[in-house]
Amino acid sequence: MxxxxxxxxxxxxxxxxxxxxxxxxxxxxxxxxxxxxxxxxxxxxxxxxxxxxxxxxxxxxxxxxxxxxxxxxxxxxxxxxxxxxxxxxxxxxxxxxTLWRTAAVAAVAALHLYRGTPEHILIVGTGALSPYLVSAFAASYPRSEIAIWGRRPGAGELVARASPRGVAALPDLEAAVRRADIICCATSSTAPLVLGSWLKKDAHLGLIGGYTPQMRETDSLAFRDALVVVDTSAAVTSAGELLAAIRDGYLREDEPITLKSLLSMEVGLRANAPRTLFKSVGSAxxxxxxxxxxxxxxxxxxx
CATH class of the missing domain: 3.30.1780.10 (ornithine cyclodeaminase, domain 1)
Structure with missing residues (x-):
C-alpha cells in the first residue's frame, strides 16, 4: 500500500x-x-x-x-x-x-517544559516545516499569539498569509525573541540565529532544524542555567549547539535528559530551571x- x-x-x-x-x-x-x-x-x-x-x-x-x-x-x-x-x-x-512528527514533537516538548500559558510564540524559519509548526502550536496554545521570522525577505509574509490562523510576520528577530515566551527554530543555519542574551529568563527554546555538528541555531549562552532535553541521546554527539555548549563550559555531556525520560517524570522537574531548551535531531x-x-x-x- x-x-x-x-x-x-x-x-x-x-x-x-x-x-x-x-x-x-x-x-x-x-x-x-x-x-x-x-x-x-x-x-x-x-x-x-x-x-x-x-x-x-x-x-x-x-x-x-x-x-x-x-x-x-x-x-x-x-x-x-x-x-x-x-x-x-x-x-x-x-x-x-516527518513534517507532522517533527512539529508535533516540538509541541509536546513545549507543553511539558514551559510553565503556564505563553502569550507570544515565535517560529524562526520559513521552510516546509513552518506551517506544520503553526498548526502544532495553535493546537497546543489556541489563545497564544503566533509570529514567524524568516531570513529571506518576504518569506515570513508568505507563510503568514497561507496560514488559516492569524500569524504575524516579524522583521526584527532580536525584538521578536525578546518578546517571545516560546521560540521554536527550524532552520539549517550553521551560525547562531537566536542569541542567549535575547531570551527571557523563563523562556522555552526549541531547536529542531540542525542535526549535524556544523549546524547551530543558537549560541552557547542559551544553555546557561537551562534544563536541556533531547529527543534522542544521539543529539549529545551530533548536534552542533550541544557540542559547542559543552566545549564552552555551559553544558555537561551527561546533563541533557531525553524526551522519553521527561515524559515519564513527575511534575516539578522544571521548578529549579529558569529556562528550558529542547533539541531535536530526529528520532526513529x-x-x-x-x-x-x-x-x-x-x-x-x-x-
Whole structure:
C-alpha cells in the first residue's frame, strides 16, 4: 500500500498526534542509532525502529542546496512492516510523515517544559516545516499569539498569509525573541540565529532544524542555567549547539535528559530551571509512533 502526502494530511489530526506522542508507552519501542552517510550534495540517513506490533524504516535525504527551490530540503520514504510476519504493510510519504512528527514533537516538548500559558510564540524559519509548526502550536496554545521570522525577505509574509490562523510576520528577530515566551527554530543555519542574551529568563527554546555538528541555531549562552532535553541521546554527539555548549563550559555531556525520560517524570522537574531548551535531531522512535498512529487511522481501523 502506498500512502501519499495527501493521504497523510487527510488522515492525521495534529492535536490527536500530539496527544499520541505525549502518552505513548515508550517502553514498547526500540530504535538503534541511525546510519548517517555524507554524499556529494547532502546527507543520506537510515532510521530503523521496532515495537511489538510494527517495524519501521525511514530513508531520508537532506540537501540544503534545495532551499528556496521547488524541491524540498528534506525528502524521505517510510516503510512499515508487521512485527509478526515481516510483511510490508505500507510505504508512506516519509517527507510528509516527518513534517507532522517533527512539529508535533516540538509541541509536546513545549507543553511539558514551559510553565503556564505563553502569550507570544515565535517560529524562526520559513521552510516546509513552518506551517506544520503553526498548526502544532495553535493546537497546543489556541489563545497564544503566533509570529514567524524568516531570513529571506518576504518569506515570513508568505507563510503568514497561507496560514488559516492569524500569524504575524516579524522583521526584527532580536525584538521578536525578546518578546517571545516560546521560540521554536527550524532552520539549517550553521551560525547562531537566536542569541542567549535575547531570551527571557523563563523562556522555552526549541531547536529542531540542525542535526549535524556544523549546524547551530543558537549560541552557547542559551544553555546557561537551562534544563536541556533531547529527543534522542544521539543529539549529545551530533548536534552542533550541544557540542559547542559543552566545549564552552555551559553544558555537561551527561546533563541533557531525553524526551522519553521527561515524559515519564513527575511534575516539578522544571521548578529549579529558569529556562528550558529542547533539541531535536530526529528520532526513529517518534517516527514509528507516528506511523503506527497513521496506520490505525486508515478506514479499516476506525471504529
Amino acid at each position: 502506498w500512502i501519499d502526502a495527501a493521504a497523510v494530511r487527510e488522515l492525521l489530526d495534529m492535536a490527536a498526534l500530539i496527544d499520541v506522542l505525549a502518552t505513548a508507552d515508550r517502553s514498547r519501542f526500540a530504535a538503534p542509532d541511525r546510519l548517517h552517510y555524507e554524499v556529494a550534495h547532502g546527507d543520506l540517513l537510515a532510521m530503523p525502529a521496532a515495537s511489538p506490533s510494527f517495524l519501521g524504516m525511514k530513508i531520508v535525504t537532506v540537501f540544503p542546496g534545495n532551499s528556496g527551490t521547488a524541491i524540498p530540503t528534506v525528502q524521505a520514504a517510510y516503510q512499515l512492516f508487521s512485527a509478526q510476519t515481516g510483511e510490508l504493510l505500507a510505504t508512506i510519504d516519509g517527507t510528509e510523515l 522512535e517518534n517516527d514509528l509512533i507516528t506511523a503506527e498512529y497513521l496506520w490505525r487511522c486508515l478506514p479499516p481501523y476506525r471504529n
